[in-house]
Amino acid sequence: MDSKATKYDSQYKEKLYRLYKYKYGNQSFDLIISSDDNAFNFLREYHEDLFPDTPIVFCGVNNLEAPALIDPDEFTGIIELQSIKETIDIGLQLHPGTRQIVFVVDNTPTGEYLWNQIQEVFKYYEDVRMTRIDESLSLEQIEDDVSKLFDDTIVLFVTYNRDKSGKYYSYREACARVSKASARPMYGYSVLVLPYGIVGGKLFGGFYHGQVAAEMGQRILMGEKVADIDVLTEPQTQYMFNYEQLQRWGIKESDLPEDSIIVDQPYSFYEENKISIWCVIALIALQMLIIIILVINISNRKKAEGALAILVKQQAELVKFGQVALSEHSLDALFGEAVVLVSRTFGTRYAKILEHRTEEGILFLRTGVGWKEGWVGHKSVPDGTDSQGGYTLVRTKSVISQDIRHEKRFSPPALLSEHNVVCGLTVAIPGENRPFGILGTHHDQPHPFSKDDAHFMEALANVLAAAIQRKRAEEELKESEDRFRTIFDSINDAVFIHDIETGAIINVNKTACNMYGYTHEEFRRLDVETISMGEAPYTGEDAIGWMKKAVSGEPQVFEWMGKHRSGHLFWVEVSMKSAVVGGCDRLLVVVRDISERKRLEERAVHLNLVLLAIRNVNQLITKEKDRDRLLQGACNNLIETRGYHNAWIALLDTSGKLVTTAEAGLGEAFELMVERLAHGELIECGQRALVQSEVIVIDDPLSTCTDCPLVGQYDGRRAMTIRLEHEGNVYGLLSVAVPAHLAVDKEEQALLKEVTEDIAFGLHSIEMEKERKKSEKVLHQSMTDLKRSNVELEQFAYVASHDLQEPLRMVSSYVQLLSRRYSGKLDHDADDFIGYAVEGANRMQTLINDLLTFSRVGTQGKPFEMTNCETVLEEVLTNMKMAIEDSDAVITHDALPVVIGDSLQLTQLLQNLVSNGIKFRSNKPPCIHISAQRNKYEYIFSIADNGIGIEPEFFNRIFVIFQRLHGRDEYSGTGIGLSICKKIVERHGGRIWVESEPGKGAIFYFTIPVPVGDE
Secondary structure, X not given: OOOOOOOOOHHHHHHHHHHHHHHHOOOOOOOEEEEOHHHHHHHHHHHHHHOOOOOEEEEEEOOOOHHHHOOOOOEEEEEOOOOHHHHHHHHHHHOOOOOEEEXXXXXXXXXXXXXXXXXXXXXXXXXXXXXXEOOOOOHHHHHHHHOOOOOOEEEEEEEOOEOOOOOEOOHHHHHHHHHHHOOOOEEEOEHHHHHHOOOEEEEEOHHHHHHHHHHHHHHHHOOOOHHHOOOEOOOOEEEEEEHHHHHHOOOOHHHOOOOOEEEOOOOOHHHHOHHHHHHHHHHHHHHHHHHHHHHHHOOOHHHHHHHHXXXXXXXXXXXXHHHHHOOOOOHHHHHHHHHHHHHHHHOOOEEEEEEEEOOOOEEEEEEEEOOOOOOOOOOEEEOOOOOHHHHHHHHOXXXXXXXXXXXXXXXXXXXXXXXXXXXXEEEEEOOOOOOOEEEEEEEOOOOOOOHHHHHHHHHHHHHHHHHHHHHHHHHHHHHHHHHHHHHHHHOOOEEEEEEOOOOOEEEEOHHHHHHHOOOHHHHHOOOHHHHEEOOOOOOHHXXXXXXXXXXXXXXXXXXXXXXXXXXXXXXXXXXXEEEEEOOEEEEEEEEEEOHHHHHHHHHHHHHHHHHHHHHHHHHHHHHOXXXXXXHHHHHHHHHHOOOXXXXXXXXXXXXXXXXXXXXXXXXXXXXXXHHHHHOOOOOHHHHHHHOOOOOEEEOOHHHHOOOXXXXXXXXXXXXXXXXXXXXXXXEEEEEEEEEHHHHOOHHHHHHHHHHHHHHHHHHHHHHHHHHHHHHHHHHHHHHHHHHHHHHHHHHHHHHHHHHHHHHHHHHHHHXXXXXXXXXOOOOHHHHHHHHHHHHHHHHHHHHHHHHHHHHHOOOOOOOOEEEEHHHHHHXXXXXXXXXHHHHOOEEEEOOOOEEEEOHHXXXXXXXXXXXXXXXXXXXXOOEEEEEEEEOOOEEEEEEEOOOOOOOHHHOOHHHOOOOOOOOOOOOOOOOOHHHHHHHHHHHOOOOXXXXXXXXXXXXXXXXXXXXXXXX
């Protein structure tokens, strides 16, 4: 079940159930033995479904209520009871100053059961503070906590298999790390953690539980009824301690309870080599027995004693050498030990090992003692029978030559003759198919070699042969494993080797580790579902079906969704077939990452859909003349053709205010965005898009755009926003949501930009069409009004010039004559009356002249021509020189353009506006600035002053003829000047308006169209 190494939840339990159902559904069993609480609870829940009528023997169960939870006719076993109190007692006894005990107990079912048992003994220790550390802390946090414990504290490690994140820890790792970090001694309850850092305690051993469970199972298999076998509830514990931890914390063995077991104590040489020593002793005893018999039967007692001494010495040396051969020495080091041993044992000058090199036909001097400097490792002798070494190879038995100089069986080679060798003893070193070589010793003086000497050399050669064979086997195995691992890991595809029955992962290559993010060890604890994610139309049942077919001999190939350790999903192509690996039937699975291929396929489909969307938008533009329907149709097209997940458009005016919106794929979620836009609150990506023409890509809207009302619509996607622009005019924004891998694609961005340009062009076309119709209507009305106005003005001009002027001049003349003749001769009232009459006549004359001027603006103006406004302004300043000087006015201006217009009327226009700026001044000297700015279609002139200003409610009134805002006694004039300005501007095809605040001056604006050809 491996429930400790994984997160044992309902999902994992369901997977186990499905696996067991698939694997054991058609099988029946005589007995099931379970270990641990998770297994016990699993069987209680699924026993009848998975293993009906099968007897269950449980062990390792901490739940004390287990006997009451089972069906006694089918369940029996042994309860795992710990000696928690006894362990606490021994801890307090060994550390008498203890005032606190810290328990490390996780929240697994086993941990909770144990914690309940621990809490039951708290009543015996009212003066000791009990503290629990559970899996709410990470292992690193626990290490930090225990490293800071005070001297009045001890630790009791119970269980810690999983931390708060679900990460699995083995008993070995968790206990060892906590013990290493702990500033105080740590005790435990189980033998399982004794080697990993606890001091000890009265410990529970799992071996006993397994043994008892097996005995119960045997009784059931022998025919005994389950109901007749009682559940065992007695604890089986023993005092056990770790030698290293006792030394670490300075605890004396004499302070421990009697019969305590201490593990990991250093062994003596005898204990480590007890079997070998007794074998040697037996061998020596045997030899000694033989020698004793010889002594009894041989009269020469002294000779027998000498032979016995030599034999004993040889046997002792042989035993020691055997121990050396079993160590991890290299062959060369072992050979060196052998020749030294031979030379020392026999007291000979020379000893050698000759390696037989069959391809070269030589016996190579591999190792030796006594030979001339530089000969070992370089010299050799022929492997023919004419040398003692070659002769020994053929005999395969020991060869003794008491006098090589007179030897008839062979002749001495240069190796021996040049060293004045007299005698020698050689034996073949056995090999698997042929001898490895020769072990020999020689002397330059007569030295009798006996059969016992030969037996010693043969035994030594056999030891060397065994060592050579073992070393070669190890090297071949390592070479084979390295070769397999190299080939296995060099495969570019991930390779999995599964148990053909259970489906468990047995081995993986390096590519699989890199592809999925797990180590080799972690893979062995995982199931297939952990590293895969079924993708429609495939399901987990499909995968099981493929595995069954592959096991039955039908290779399977299919596409699947792999799952990386980080949770990232990626497409893979899976090939399955049965194979023999290491002599066992296995399921071989080869996995190829096809994410890039899938990405390209999806990209091609997506780009085709986007191109379709572009075509549909173009078709929409050509036939749709309504702005709102165009925008909504564009959004719908982008969604319906599946080019994007959602889309929205917002049109804004030049001041940034919302004009209208359209959306698709967002629904009610878009209402918050509309509300924000209506209040002038533009989201960040929109603000950035408005000031640049490129696509704005938001990689992670969920974390970047936290204040965006639409952030919830972008889960797993990226936002792309771009402005709607045509010929420099920005109409608004288009924003879409796309998969993350497409947002960074340059082609994708180019296609989106093309869509926005098409939409902007459509808006421009609709706007131009509206402007054209509007202009036609205005033009028609203007022509009609102009004709009527011209007629009326001509009539008025005639009346003003003939019918009104003449009587007014007569009245004015006689009133002035009265004033000259009778001024001062009549009473004071008469003089006032005559003055009023003269003033009224003059004012009437002025009004008539101004009215005549107003009427002539449209009827008697000069034809338009190229006019330099700089020249016009100079003329104005010349005309007003006296007024400017009298008022101390300061007139400034920027560069003014050349326009098409009537120079006289433009002079009158500017002069009227500058004159007003001087006339309506405050208590400060007038400051007037004239400037002009150009947009695509017109020049915008401005005349700014620092005068008294105008209330906003009078902005339109001041341009109406004869409308005055001040009395005649405050400011002179007839109230027709701005009306004339308005008429002049309108004749030139422009507009005029004012912006002002009382006391802060006024700015008069008017426009004149750009000359044709300069747009």
